[in-house]
Amino acid sequence: MDLSLQQITDGIHPANPQSLSQARERTARLVMPPRALGRLHEIGERLCGIQGTLTPAIRRKAVLVMAADHGVVAEGISAFPQEVTGAMIQTFLAGGAGINAIARHVGAEVWVADMGIIPDLDAASLKNGNRLLVRKVGHGTRNFARGPAMTLEEARQAVLTGFELASSLIRKGVDLLGTGDMGIGNTTPSAAIGAAVTSKSLEEMVGRGTGVDDAGLSRKREAIRRGLDLNRPDPRDGLDLLAKVGGFEIGGIAGIVLAGAHHRKPVVVDGFISTAGALIAQAICPRAIDYVFAGHCSEEPGHRHMLDHLKLAPILNLGMRLGEGTGGALAMNVIEAAIKVMTEVMTFDEAGVPEK
Amino acid sequence: MDLSLQQITDGIHPANPQSLSQARERTARLVMPPRALGRLHEIGERLCGIQGTLTPAIRRKAVLVMAADHGVVAEGISAFPQEVTGAMIQTFLAGGAGINAIARHVGAEVWVADMGIIPDLDAASLKNGNRLLVRKVGHGTRNFARGPAMTLEEARQAVLTGFELASSLIRKGVDLLGTGDMGIGNTTPSAAIGAAVTSKSLEEMVGRGTGVDDAGLSRKREAIRRGLDLNRPDPRDGLDLLAKVGGFEIGGIAGIVLAGAHHRKPVVVDGFISTAGALIAQAICPRAIDYVFAGHCSEEPGHRHMLDHLKLAPILNLGMRLGEGTGGALAMNVIEAAIKVMTEVMTFDEAGVPEK
Numbered sequence: 103m104d105l106s107l108q109q110i111t112d113g114i115h116p117a118n119p120q121s122l123s124q125a126r127e128r129t130a131r132l133v134m135p136p137r138a139l140g141r142l143h144e145i146g147e148r149l150c151g152i153q154g155t156l157t158p159a160i161r162r163k164a165v166l167v168m169a170a171d172h173g174v175v176a177e178g179i180s181a182f183p184q185e186v187t188g189a190m191i192q193t194f195l196a197g198g199a200g201i202n203a204i205a206r207h208v209g210a211e212v213w214v215a216d217m218g219i220i221p222d223l224d225a226a227s228l229k230n231g232n233r234l235l236v237r238k239v240g241h242g243t244r245n246f247a248r249g250p251a252m253t254l255e256e257a258r259q260a261v262l263t264g265f266e267l268a269s270s271l272i273r274k275g276v277d278l279l280g281t282g283d284m285g286i287g288n289t290t291p292s293a294a295i296g297a298a299v300t301s302k303s304l305e306e307m308v309g310r311g312t313g314v315d316d317a318g319l320s321r322k323r324e325a326i327r328r329g330l331d332l333n334r335p336d337p338r339d340g341l342d343l344l345a346k347v348g349g350f351e352i353g354g355i356a357g358i359v360l361a362g363a364h365h366r367k368p369v370v371v372d373g374f375i376s377t378a379g380a381l382i383a384q385a386i387c388p389r390a391i392d393y394v395f396a397g398h399c400s401e402e403p404g405h406r407h408m409l410d411h412l413k414l415a416p417i418l419n420l421g422m423r424l425g426e427g428t429g430g431a432l433a434m435n436v437i438e439a440a441i442k443v444m445t446e447v448m449t450f451d452e453a454g455v456p457e458k
Numbered sequence: 459m460d461l462s463l464q465q466i467t468d469g470i471h472p473a474n475p476q477s478l479s480q481a482r483e484r485t486a487r488l489v490m491p492p493r494a495l496g497r498l499h500e501i502g503e504r505l506c507g508i509q510g511t512l513t514p515a516i517r518r519k520a521v522l523v524m525a526a527d528h529g530v531v532a533e534g535i536s537a538f539p540q541e542v543t544g545a546m547i548q549t550f551l552a553g554g555a556g557i558n559a560i561a562r563h564v565g566a567e568v569w570v571a572d573m574g575i576i577p578d579l580d581a582a583s584l585k586n587g588n589r590l591l592v593r594k595v596g597h598g599t600r601n602f603a604r605g606p607a608m609t610l611e612e613a614r615q616a617v618l619t620g621f622e623l624a625s626s627l628i629r630k631g632v633d634l635l636g637t638g639d640m641g642i643g644n645t646t647p648s649a650a651i652g653a654a655v656t657s658k659s660l661e662e663m664v665g666r667g668t669g670v671d672d673a674g675l676s677r678k679r680e681a682i683r684r685g686l687d688l689n690r691p692d693p694r695d696g697l698d699l700l701a702k703v704g705g706f707e708i709g710g711i712a713g714i715v716l717a718g719a720h721h722r723k724p725v726v727v728d729g730f731i732s733t734a735g736a737l738i739a740q741a742i743c744p745r746a747i748d749y750v751f752a753g754h755c756s757e758e759p760g761h762r763h764m765l766d767h768l769k770l771a772p773i774l775n776l777g778m779r780l781g782e783g784t785g786g787a788l789a790m791n792v793i794e795a796a797i798k799v800m801t802e803v804m805t806f807d808e809a810g811v812p813e814k
Binding site: 132133134135136138139140141142181182183185186189190192193196198199200202203204206207208312313401417418419420421422423424428432435436438439442443446447448452453454455456457458 | 488489490491492494495496497498537538539541542545546548549552554555556558559560562563564668669757773774775776777778779780784788791792794795798799802803804808809810811812813814
């Protein structure tokens with residue numbers, strides 16, 4: 103029953119325009135000045151379009167944290183050693199990371215997928231190991247500064263794996279998905295994808311990630327420059343772009359976005375790495391972005407250019423730059439507030455309040 | 459047992475600097491890159507300072523919506539008729555307004571105070587009338603374009619009433635207070651206070667409120683210009699400023715801020731009108747602002763200048779301009795997330811994750 107990428111994209115349709123326009127009409131009658139709750143109205147209306155109803159609802163929320171390792175760390179582009187990727191997965195399962203605190207706060211489950219980290223973790227021996235979904239596409243990507251990060255077939259597998267994992271959560275009743283990421287070095291492939299898609303300069307697109315120093319930042323820009331020159335990814339071909347300068351978790355995130363769109367469920371993308379995944383999804387199927395909310399704007403400077411390209415305005419702007427899905431998870435709360443504004447606030451007529 | 463304003467301000471002390479610095483040390487050890495959750499750290503640390511602990515907690519939240527009418531509406535400065543003030547109070551009690559939906563969402567109670575609307579509502583005959591606290595300072599202010607809005611004694615009474623109402627909620631166990639407002643015309647006194655305190659021009663400080671047209675906007679600026687020229691409020695004297703160009707609900711909001719500071723409880727101020735109240739509180743007791751969080755940045759253009767003056771960065775920026783306490787209430791959720799980051803996220807040591 104596994105779908106091909108073609109079958110997946112054939113099943114993605116735009117959000118319901120009638121529900122969207124009926125929702126706008128309801129907003130105009132709410133007992134307040136026109137659109138006085140600003141972006142909450144826009145968010146609520148988009149959810150009406152996505153769910154095809156004037157009474158949208160969220161019953162079960164989950165963050166799917168996609169983890170992988172990256173060959174490009176050999177270029178000295180990260181402030182942290184590569185073994186942190188696996189160690190952080192164990193922290194996610196133990197419930198002690200940033201995403202755990204925020205997901206608990208908003209009432210979202212945390213699931214972790216090993217999309218291709220270097221070590222082989224034994225889920226059965228780990229605390230809460232049932233929350234670790236081992237779906238390795240490989241043991242880390244290859245160094246894209248020296249050649250393609252992965253094969254085209256691996257890229258396809260990464261996207262399809264993300265699609266299947268998210269579809270499985272949706273079948274269990276999850277109706278709001280958040281994307282998360284973990285992978286030492288992964289701002290580097292994300293910036294490469296962002297630069298290829300947006301045509302912004304590497305000065306604008308490449309930042310310090312978890313905190314490299316000036317020399318590390320130069321190495322990072324140089325590695326991306328070489329990777330793009332050497333591999334010449336086609337920015338309109340999502341799988342080609344992913345294969346040449348991407349990462350397994352980024353492909354998985356693209357698959358989550360496609361799954362949300364395919365099943366008509368909203369997806370909140372987190373920061374820089376998640377948005378690189380959304381760019382891959384957009385290249386594969388542009389109308390998938392109808393189902394995407396941008397959770398926040400990252401401190402990573404290139405993020406805003408990615409969001410501009412997707413024509414998405416971030417919900418939160420709190421100077422966050424952690425990843426893991428933290429910004430997207432926190433934004434889930436605002437999305438649910440927007441639903442309540444749409445469904446619980448009276449109209450002028452219902453309230454008996456005189457209008458202008 | 460009612461305190462005088464002097465006794466209130468004598469009892470306001472800065473937030474605990476030791477707890478604040480210990481909180482910063484804890485943040486530095488959390489299992490993430492340095493301060494990677496941005497403003498969530500700053501918010502959590504401030505709460506540690508306010509509560510004098512490394513494990514801050516919020517157990518009961520309330521929004522106190524202060525309502526009043528304004529004589530300056532005679533100048534034709536509002537898009538809505540004055541009877542909307544009283545009608546909206548009934549909508550708040552019925553649970554059908556924007557603030558009700560958002561407060562329910564974040565788990566905050568809504569209390570409404572009649573600080574001086576024109577009609578006399580009979581709380582006993584209204585649905586949920588026990589949530590309406592009738593504490594009229596007057597039946598609407600006088601038109602400040604023709605003379606002072608209220609007497610100095612009324613100004614003092616408004617502030618002390620807000621202090622008492624908030625103190626009463628705090629005695630009941632409320633440990634996070636949100637300020638809200640309702641009062642047709644009340645962006646006009648708020649802009650007058652903002653202009654007097656910040657010295658910004660009326661072009662920068664005065665916006666369309668609930669949506670006046672170009673002619674209404676001109677009348678609004680002219681009314682404020684005349685009010686300031688005629689009454690010459692002293693921006694360093696909070697009661698003088700409130701008496702000459704303020705409003706009863708704005709004084710009440712100032713009292714809420716002073717109560718939070720006096721009892722060492724955080725106060726989330728909402729938008730333009732609430733922040734005018736915070737400016738009055740600051741003029742009365744500058745260190746009270748240690749206890750204030752700015753919930754959001756309003757679409758009303760002068761709001762950012764007020765926030766700059768208070769040296770407060772808004773938590774949310776969602777293009778909201780409703781008032782009622784909506785932006786502050788929604789920000790309560792982010793404040794609680796910040797607490798959980800401070801108290802639930804492991805350190806590098808606890809998680810066993812290697813550092814840089």
